[in-house]
Amino acid sequence: xxxxxxxxxxxxxxxxxxxxxxxxxxxxxxxxxxxEGDMGPAPNAAALMKGNPNARVLMGDDPRxxxxxxxxxxxxxxxxxxxxxxxxxxxxRHAVNAGLPEKMVLxxxxxxxxxxxxxxxxxxxxxxxLVEPYVDEEVTWAIRAHQxxxxxxxxxxxxxxxxxxxxxxxxxxxxDPYIEADYKRMRNHKWYMAGRQITVHDIYSFDPNVHPELxxxxxxxxxxxxxxxxxxxxxxxxxxxxxxAMIRPAKYL
Amino acid sequence: xxxxxxxxxxxxxxxxxxxxxxxxxxxxxxxxxxxxxxxxxxxxGAKLQQAHPGAKMLMGDDPRxxxxxxxxxxxxxxxxxxxxxxxxxxxxRHALVAGMPEKIVxxxxxxxxxxxxxxxxxxxxxxxxMVEPYVDEEVTWAIRAHQxxxxxxxxxxxxxxxxxxxxxxxxxYKPEPYIEEEYKRARAHKWYGTARMITVHDIYSFDPEVHVELxxxxxxxxxxxxxxxxxxxxxxxxxxxMWRTLRQPTKYL
Numbered sequence: 387x388x389x390x391x392x393x394x395x396x397x398x399x400x401x402x403x404x405x406x407x408x409x410x411x412x413x414x415x416x417x418x419x420x421x422e423g424d425m426g427p428a429p430n431a432a433a434l435m436k437g438n439p440n441a442r443v444l445m446g447d448d449p450r451x452x453x454x455x456x457x458x459x460x461x462x463x464x465x466x467x468x469x470x471x472x473x474x475x476x477x478x479r480h481a482v483n484a485g486l487p488e489k490m491v492l493x494x495x496x497x498x499x500x501x502x503x504x505x506x507x508x509x510x511x512x513x514x515x516l517v518e519p520y521v522d523e524e525v526t527w528a529i530r531a532h533q534x535x536x537x538x539x540x541x542x543x544x545x546x547x548x549x550x551x552x553x554x555x556x557x558x559x560x561x562d563p564y565i566e567a568d569y570k571r572m573r574n575h576k577w578y579m580a581g582r583q584i585t586v587h588d589i590y591s592f593d594p595n596v597h598p599e600l601x602x603x604x605x606x607x608x609x610x611x612x613x614x615x616x617x618x619x620x621x622x623x624x625x626x627x628x629x630x631a632m633i634r635p636a637k638y639l
Numbered sequence: 640x641x642x643x644x645x646x647x648x649x650x651x652x653x654x655x656x657x658x659x660x661x662x663x664x665x666x667x668x669x670x671x672x673x674x675x676x677x678x679x680x681x682x683x684g685a686k687l688q689q690a691h692p693g694a695k696m697l698m699g700d701d702p703r704x705x706x707x708x709x710x711x712x713x714x715x716x717x718x719x720x721x722x723x724x725x726x727x728x729x730x731x732r733h734a735l736v737a738g739m740p741e742k743i744v745x746x747x748x749x750x751x752x753x754x755x756x757x758x759x760x761x762x763x764x765x766x767x768x769m770v771e772p773y774v775d776e777e778v779t780w781a782i783r784a785h786q787x788x789x790x791x792x793x794x795x796x797x798x799x800x801x802x803x804x805x806x807x808x809x810x811x812y813k814p815e816p817y818i819e820e821e822y823k824r825a826r827a828h829k830w831y832g833t834a835r836m837i838t839v840h841d842i843y844s845f846d847p848e849v850h851v852e853l854x855x856x857x858x859x860x861x862x863x864x865x866x867x868x869x870x871x872x873x874x875x876x877x878x879x880x881m882w883r884t885l886r887q888p889t890k891y892l
Binding site: 413414415416417418420422423425427428431432442443445450451467468470501503504505506509512550554555556563564620624626627630631635638639 | 685
């Protein structure tokens with residue numbers, strides 16, 4: 387590492403190198419840069435293009451990522467965009483074994499979809515928003531709620547505060563006030579138990595011997611996820627742009 | 640950039656530097672942000688903690704970013720999160736000088752907050768989604784639609800296809816089918832004229848002589864943006880988590 391260069395100079399140098407190597411130019415989104423602690427202004431596309439007159443800013447598919455079908459399904463996102471999903475598969479299998487209704491199996495299968503495919507912070511809220519047009523209202527509600535309910539034990543169903551949270555966040559970690567306020571709202575909601583069931587089947591201990599396949603849940607998805615005919619991202623739903631952002635996360639505009 | 644270091648050495652060195660900057664909290668990049676770098680890695684929190692005993696996963700403010708007030712306003716996001724806003728300020732001033740109603744001035748002021756503050760790809764849709772709970776429905780609609788209308792000239796309104804789009808995307812660039820569809824819908828909509836006005840006042844030629852201050856629009860924002868009392872991000876609105884992500888882009892969960 388050349389410590390003489392600031393982080394943002396280094397990012398610029400990388401970007402210039404990339405633009406020279408490729409025939410397209412990627413300008414990072416503000417949110418992505420801030421997640422690197424970089425508050426500097428984005429590099430100027432016009433200036434980068436002067437250095438590489440044949441390049442264009444990226445407006446189509448990103449050649450660095452696997453190609454997606456024109457009308458992508460939820461399965462296609464699992465296969466070509468999401469990270470490893472063993473935790474979700476194990477949770478869904480756990481819910482099946484416990485005899486939960488299909489709707490709850492789907493909720494378990496999708497509860498961390500934002501963690502493995504989108505944005506980690508507030509992943510329950512993001513995940514619920516992503517699937518809202520395509521699933522039962524109770525599933526959306528439960529996915530949103532699980533993030534909050536995870537921090538609060540419920541002895542009546544044998545749910546304890548997770549050991550892994552103590553390790554990850556420290557013994558004295560307390561949820562933010564907005565989480566506390568949401569917990570109070572959710573505790574009294576008619577669908578409380580749906581959100582709570584997700585936490586009960588939220589399997590932490592990754593068991594290397596249990597290997598459910600995504601295909602096991604193909605029918606549950608087919609019956610409970612309203613796959614849009616035009617493909618996720620192209621159905622003009624209120625969240626279509628969010629799925630498009632996963633298809634082309636570095637599109638210029 | 641020191642070319643003698645391998646990329647994994649560089650990654651280690653970067654991680655070390657980050658740990659120092661972060662006061663021994665571990666910030667993990669979200670899947671979407673990594674995908675935007677063409678990176679398919681899935682960071683493992685437990686392994687990162689093993690490598691940095693005593694460190695906790697970041698669940699609060701990111702020390703690399705400016706602190707934000709407890710109850711942040713739209714103006715606070717302009718000041719502490721958004722990139723320089725001169726393009727938006729010049730557009731809003733342009734709309735004001737042309738005698739546009741306050742609602743359109745506000746729409747011009749906010750039309751690109753997806754670009755300067757969030758995610759570039761489909762920025763009109765992102766920007767609209769963020770402000771929807773706080774502005775007139777027509778303003779939301781116009782911000783969403785401006786992204787599609789920018790690609791289509793309207794001689795009657797005095798709007799031509801932007802020269803810089805030719806430079807950026809190539810002479811032969813054609814908008815994608817979903818944009819084409821959006822344009823057709825928007826063209827026939829009762830609020831077409833409002834969104835078209837955003838494009839008319841969307842000032843490209845950055846004039847270094849014109850310095851517009853955000854404070855010029857304090858009153859227009861005050862009268863037309865329903866600032867939530869609890870602060871943006873903490874009002875339990877459907878877009879609250881989006882503003883929270885902007886505040887804490889590296890929150891672990």
